[in-house]
Amino acid sequence: MLGVVIGVGAMAWRLIERGWQPPTAAQPESPAAAAQRAFDMGDLDGAIALLRSNPTDGGSALLLTRALIYRSYAEYDRAIDRESALQIATEVTRRRPADLDALAAHALALQAVGRHADAADAAQRVLERSPTHVMARTALAMAYGGAGAHEAALREGLQAAQMATEREAVDVLRAVALSRGNLGEYGEAIRLLDQAIHYNPAILALYFERALYSRQLGDVDSATVAYFDVLARSPDNVKARLRLCELSSMMREREAALAYCSEVTQRAPSWADGWYYLGREFFLQGDFEAARDNLNRCASLQVLQNVPVSERRFECWYLQGQAAQILGDCASLIATYNEFRSMASSAAIQQTWSYPPEGPPGCPMR
Template identity: 55%
Template sequence: MRINRQQSHLSFRSNRRRRSGCVSLPLFLGVLVGITGMIVISWQWLGQRFNLNATTTPQTASFAAPQAAFDQGDLDTAIDMAQQILEHNPDDIDALKILTRALIYRSYSDYNQSIDRTIALDVTTAALNRMPNNIDVKALHAFVLQAVGRPVEAAALAREVLNIDAEHTLARTALALSYGSVGSFDVALRESQRAVQSTSTDIDALRALAISYSDLGQYQRAIETINRAIANNNRLLALHFEKALYAMQLGDADAATVAYFQVVTYAPENVKVRLRLCELSSLLRERDSAISYCQQVTEQAPDWADGWFQLGYEYFLQGDFVAARDNLNRCSTLQVMQNIPLAQRHFECWYLQGQAAEILGDCETLLTTYNEFRAMATDAAIQETWTYPPEGPPNCVGFVATAER
């Protein structure tokens, strides 16, 4: 940075010659005006030098802070600052955009942040009710709608915006993501490419383009594109998670590991990344590392069924069927207690738990688990199947449960 220093070269000298007599009025006024001008010029110079007269508008100052936080990946601060702005000015579009996007990206950053997408939907719904004709608000709402799994509504709203402003990047991005959500991958690619052409450094558009490439199996292009997004904001954790996913599709475990450790660097307490490292270590048959990472998950997030499933699965692969049964039981129990919808449950928690119990000769656990699975299969159409003969598991025919004795 170059610092321009301005220096005055005023000299203060005593007058050696004195004139006697009265000074004429015109001369006196001229001197007075000159001195006054020098004072004004000096004050203006000081103001410029020390920023004494800086007049940043509240809107500019307030928007700059959350934007800077977002650019640094500090989504918590960005969200807090944007909310403070919106408390005083609910219709501040810039703050609304920062808040919405920060909520969406934070929702992908860890296992327990999905609620942020619901909050973002509430925010944009309220804004749209206040400003139904504002195309920026419509684009934001479309962006959120596709994120919460409502792609048809998102696409319709995005098209409304694009009919007015064909170069609206966020609307085009929301449209691309919506098409991708319903399996129209070629159209999604075309729309995301147009979005990037409008603004080549827009993170949302670049991410949408990377997802489009991935949906079409072009994983190398997906990585190249997500790298461009990361170059613009390398602290958005969601981007690193997605890069690791694309790398895994190419079988590049090293690149995936580097991406995951970027997350660990920026968020040392992140639980989701430990689950991903457990899965990756399991694939690489690094059993000790896999167990270690999964145990960290269950210690930090004991209410997350996914961690118990992965830990139980890893024990099952290692032949420790007692530990597998017990950890998978935690997985199935948590899902029932939390009333997880049937379509979202890990049915492997029941099946593998039953298999471990059968290997151990634990008929009570096996029959209980099997009957729970059959009840769920009756209540909902699920893809997983697990069947025994009508009389039940062969090794447990005639077994009487403890409660019935």
């Protein structure tokens, strides 16, 4: 005991001799560090909010771009995030043209909006200066995959995987999984996505992609679990409900399909896809009046939202017309058919729908 007392006294005397210094206050966390921590926890909204106002360097721009791209696939109405990612990355690259992380962010953003050749060029410029830049090589893999060069995409993705850190693992594993999936190796794609989910279980895009490959294998139960995983993390998610609507319809679970589809239209009344699947389900169940009305809503929304003709869901017009014909509703049938003909004359579309010059059977054209 005496030794302890003497030891404490000696330590106190040494502190007095050199002057007492107050403990150093903890340094406040920088926005970049806080954003990285939020991203690592799967809080994409938090990471984006912390960085969006002023991504000061390439590293911040790269993290913000990744967060925006992942969030864009998490819900039905977030495609705008990919455009935002491109705008931000382009601006940071303009201000910091020598910053390799900024250039890699630009490559990722270009790939996400479908500009695959530009993305590949941007990624190659980074790799010429830094062959070990993992995110640039990941962007190159994604660009190759988007352009249909799936073997090249897999090669680049595997090379990136050899160099990736734990924080880069999600992006790399996802890129390799998408390459495997594009090559028809759905089981391997699922295995890789499971690894990615292990690293960041809150990124919803991974569950949607896992469900897609499960459906390719005919594993409906696994796909259903993935969609419920999304709802467990995002209870208001509309995209997951639409996928469950599709899945239930495919399995001929009619009541469940109607319930999910109806919920989609209630939560997202301006989303044409919800009205299409609800109308289609009514059509399959023989409720042609409800089918006609819901499919009309689908068609009208696409027109009101100025969806390019080549991108419109043709089935909203065709099935609506078929339902009207079954009901003997000639006015609706002819109006719908004429609207389709007008669209077909204004743009090149793949689908065809034609009647004899005199009009549909039982509904002569006037």
